[in-house]
Amino acid sequence: MAAFVVGGEDGWTFSTDGNVNMFMAYETADERPIFGDGIRRGGTLPDGQEGYRQRVGFVPNWLAFNIKAPTMGGLDMAARISFCPTFDSKEIGKSKNSFNDQIDLREVFFTVDGNFGQILVGKTLSLYQGTNLTTDMLIWGYGTNGAIDGGGTPLGRIGYGYVYPQFNAQVRYTTPEINGFKLALGLYDPSVIVGPNAEAEETKSPRLETELSYAGTYSGGSYRTWLSGMYQTAKFKRDSGFSGDVEAYGVAGGVQVLHKGFELVLSGFENQGVGSLLMLDQDSLDSAGKERDGRGFIAQLMYGFDNAWGHTKFGVSYGANIMDETRADRQDRLAGTEVQIEEQKMAGLGIYHDINPHLKLIAEYIYTDNQWFDGRGQNTHMIALGTFFTW
Numbered sequence: 001m002a003a004f005v006v007g008g009e010d011g012w013t014f015s016t017d018g019n020v021n022m023f024m025a026y027e028t029a030d031e032r033p034i035f036g037d038g039i040r041r042g043g044t045l046p047d048g049q050e051g052y053r054q055r056v057g058f059v060p061n062w063l064a065f066n067i068k069a070p071t072m073g074g075l076d077m078a079a080r081i082s083f084c085p086t087f088d089s090k091e092i093g094k095s096k097n098s099f100n101d102q103i104d105l106r107e108v109f110f111t112v113d114g115n116f117g118q119i120l121v122g123k124t125l126s127l128y129q130g131t132n133l134t135t136d137m138l139i140w141g142y143g144t145n146g147a148i149d150g151g152g153t154p155l156g157r158i159g160y161g162y163v164y165p166q167f168n169a170q171v172r173y174t175t176p177e178i179n180g181f182k183l184a185l186g187l188y189d190p191s192v193i194v195g196p197n198a199e200a201e202e203t204k205s206p207r208l209e210t211e212l213s214y215a216g217t218y219s220g221g222s223y224r225t226w227l228s229g230m231y232q233t234a235k236f237k238r239d240s241g242f243s244g245d246v247e248a249y250g251v252a253g254g255v256q257v258l259h260k261g262f263e264l265v266l267s268g269f270e271n272q273g274v275g276s277l278l279m280l281d282q283d284s285l286d287s288a289g290k291e292r293d294g295r296g297f298i299a300q301l302m303y304g305f306d307n308a309w310g311h312t313k314f315g316v317s318y319g320a321n322i323m324d325e326t327r328a329d330r331q332d333r334l335a336g337t338e339v340q341i342e343e344q345k346m347a348g349l350g351i352y353h354d355i356n357p358h359l360k361l362i363a364e365y366i367y368t369d370n371q372w373f374d375g376r377g378q379n380t381h382m383i384a385l386g387t388f389f390t391w
Contacts, residue, residue, distance in 0.1 A: 011070025016391070018062040022087070023142045023362070023386035025154070026052045033376035035339050038332075041196060042276060042283060042323075042341025043370045044146045044155060045380050051148040057362075057386050058143050058156030060084040060104060079110040080124075088151040102152050106167045120172040126165040127172070127186050127209040128230035128279075129252045132267040133162055137300055137315040141350055141364045142384035159277040160346035160368065161298035161319025162252070162269060166279060170209075184211045193234040193246050193273055195285030195292070196338070200234035200246045207232035221259035228252045230271070232280070242289035248273035248280055254298075261304050265317075268297035276323050276341060287338070288328035296321035313352040320345040325373050333373055343371040360388040 005015040031048035032040065064082035084104040088095070109122025125133075133139065136157050143156035158164045172186035190203035211228040231249040236242040250271025257264045273291030275284040286292055297319060304313035321344045325333075333339045346368045353361045366382040 013066075013068045015066045015068075017064050017066070018082075019059070019388050019390040020061050021057050021059070021386060021388040022054060023057050023154075023384050024052070024054050025142055025145060025382060025384040027145050027148060027380055027382040029148075029380040030378045032378055033372070035372075035374065035376075036336050038336045039196075039338040040372060040376075041338055042372070043344065043378065044144070044159060044277065045368060045370055045378055046145060046148045049148045053145070053148060055088070056086050056153055057141060057388075058139060058154055060086050060153050064107065074114050076113040077110065078113075080107055081105075082107040086152050104152075115176065117176045118172075118174045120170070120174070123167055123169050126168045126170065126188065127184055127211045128228045128250060129162045129165045129269055131211065131213070131226045131228065132252055132254055132269065132298065133157075133165060135254065135256050135265045135267060135300075136161065136298060136319075137265075137302055137313075137317055137350055137352070138348055138364070138366075140352060140360070140388070141348075141362050142366070142382070142386060143348070143364075144346065144366060144368050144380070145382065157298070157319060157346060157348075159321050159344050161296050161317075161321065162267070163271070163274055163277065163279050163294070163296070163321070180214050180216045182213050184213075186210065188232075190232055190234065191280040193232070193248050193284050193291075194281045195283060195287065195289070197287045198236070198242050198285045198289035199240065200236050200242070200285070200289070202235040202237060203232075204235070205233065221257065223255065223257045225255045226253055230274075236289065244289075246273055246285060246289065246291055248284060248291065250274050263300075263302040263304070265298065265300040265302075268295070270295040276321050276344065283340070286326040286328040286340075287332055288326075290326055290328060292326055292329070292340075293324040294321060309353070310356060311354040313350075315348075315350040315352065317348045317350075318346070329373065339372050339374045341370060342373045343369075345369045345371075358390050360390070362386040362388070 028050045029046040069077040086102045112119045146155040169189040170186045174184040186209045188207040190207045192201040209230045213226040215224040252269035254267025273284045300317035302315035349365045351363045364384045369379040371377045
């Protein structure tokens with residue numbers, strides 16, 4: 001999104017950028033299988049529902065304000081604050097009378113740039129799996145609904161090719177570009193590490209995240225590759241019924257190649273104690289308080305071309321998140337108390353048309369398939385049509 005400069009004096013500038021969007025989505029979903037008298041864990045698909053919604057896309061409505069100071073002593077200083085309103089309350093969702101619509105404050109940070117690189121202080125998208133998310137074609141689309149009756153944004157591809165990196169408080173240093181390479185290192189506000197029955201909530205050090213990237217060009221195209229990582233520990237409280245520390249760590253990476261209208265993206269991750277959907281604070285631990293392992297990937301191909309009506313891109317993608325069953329998970333399944341999600345797979349077809357640089361039309365078909373460790377499954381079919389106005 002290009003910033004709209006409002007004005008300034010003495011070298012100061014103020015600008016804004018953002019978007020307003022809406023999607024019409026229709027989805028059909030299988031019934032969620034019953035696990036006897038026990039609990040079926042994981043999965044965000046609607047339970048045997050068929051329905052229509054009008055909601056924001058995976059990227060919500062967005063209004064950002066940017067302030068840049070005049071260069072002083074070789075330092076460029078800037079700040080950014082962004083507000084992301086939706087059309088309904090996250091708690092109420094599908095209701096004619098939603099009086100508490102959600103406004104998500106996703107970005108609040110400032111940067112200092114110089115010949116040493118950049119220092120960022122505040123809240124913005126995290127490094128670990130961040131580029132896996134931003135290179136996904138569904139970021140400008142709709143993806144999976146989550147709950148048909150839910151509020152806020154749909155889930156995009158969260159849980160079906162990456163674990164959501166989230167916007168977090170951080171102090172980040174990024175090196176200058178050196179022969180195409182860049183290295184970013186960040187200290188983050190630590191999170192609790194959670195499972196359905198266990199919560200490690202004592203944190204005594206920041207979470208560490210990093211990303212190494214390399215970009216270049218060649219005749220007819222360009223390419224980019226990246227490798228990111230994360231590490232955090234947490235400890236159980238004395239009265240929790242669990243003991244010791246837990247470790248969450250992971251590595252993610254990918255490659256993006258653009259060549260004469262084609263765009264290929266391959267990305268993936270592997271981690272421990274991170275979870276299958278939202279990082280760290282959902283299903284990262286089993287019932288014995290041990291870390292659960294998971295991995296995932298996205299394979300995506302797009303082709304774009306100019307035409308008399310603007311610029312059109314066609315895209316196809318497939319991705320999955322896969323979890324391992326721990327010893328405690330298996331014991332719980334055999335005892336009939338609960339069963340965990342094993343695989344969450346998604347295939348997507350999309351058409352993304354720019355009438356001009358500020359007006360977009362999107363059409364998507366999404367198929368999702370969930371499988372649990374007892375061999376039972378559930379799937380959905382979704383069609384979504386949307387539009388964006390950006391500035």
